[in-house]
Amino acid sequence: MSVSFDFTDRVALVTGASGALGSAVCEAFADAGATVAAADVVAPDDEDAHLDTGDAIDFYEGDFTDEDDVARVVSEVVDDHGRFDYLANIAGTWRGGTPVAETDADTFDFLFDVNLKTAFLASKHALPHLRDGNGSIVSVSARSSLEGGEGDGLYRASKAGVRLLTETIAEEEKGEVRANAVMPSVIDTPANREMMPDADHEKWVAPADIAETILALCSDATGVTSGAAVPVYGES
Numbered sequence: 001m002s003v004s005f006d007f008t009d010r011v012a013l014v015t016g017a018s019g020a021l022g023s024a025v026c027e028a029f030a031d032a033g034a035t036v037a038a039a040d041v042v043a044p045d046d047e048d049a050h051l052d053t054g055d056a057i058d059f060y061e062g063d064f065t066d067e068d069d070v071a072r073v074v075s076e077v078v079d080d081h082g083r084f085d086y087l088a089n090i091a092g093t094w095r096g097g098t099p100v101a102e103t104d105a106d107t108f109d110f111l112f113d114v115n116l117k118t119a120f121l122a123s124k125h126a127l128p129h130l131r132d133g134n135g136s137i138v139s140v141s142a143r144s145s146l147e148g149g150e151g152d153g154l155y156r157a158s159k160a161g162v163r164l165l166t167e168t169i170a171e172e173e174k175g176e177v178r179a180n181a182v183m184p185s186v187i188d189t190p191a192n193r194e195m196m197p198d199a200d201h202e203k204w205v206a207p208a209d210i211a212e213t214i215l216a217l218c219s220d221a222t223g224v225t226s227g228a229a230v231p232v233y234g235e236s
């Protein structure tokens with residue numbers, strides 16, 4: 001059974017849009033008829049960017065760890081499009097390899113800034129606009145955030161924070177804005193393949209498949225779903 005979505009006349013703001021998952025989410029929204037406001041500190045013409053802009057995708061450069069930048073981008077999106085209906089908090093990163101006792105405080109700051117602070121600031125500034133149309137937020141947590149683990153505890157903690165932030169927004173905005181999270185394990189990206197060349201890549205989940213779940217969580221098909229942490233593990 002195939003599934004399709006129709007987001008015609010809707011506007012989606014996607015953070016981390018130049019990354020492998022963010023660009024897949026932008027493309028999925030655009031293919032479903034939405035206007036996409038793609039936001040990232042990395043511009044599409046950067047050699048590390050995966051994002052292709054087009055008629056349905058407008059790029060907004062901004063650092064979502066900086067509240068002034070977030071406020072500016074959100075204001076520009078509303079000025080340009082008159083509204084927005086969905087926020088996809090995709091911005092995130094991974095760092096690991098050392099136990100807590102040997103990890104620099106700068107690594108803590110970096111992970112919590114990129115993984116959690118971006119989701120907080122984007123949600124904070126998006127919520128007044130999302131309430132106008134009973135909009136939806138979907139954020140990216142992680143399967144590993146469900147338990148402690150050796151060598152990447154700060155990453156896990158930051159992603160656990162994303163899940164708890166999601167649950168909090170769902171409770172506070174009940175009846176006005178839905179908030180859900182997706183929980184990937186290992187995503188099949190070029191960076192992950194380079195980092196783990198000997199892994200079984202066939203078991204990893206493609207960014208496009210996770211993007212479809214994010215669209216489902218924004219759609220009317222999940223109108224009674226809020227505060228959920230949805231597994232998108234595949235076989236990994």
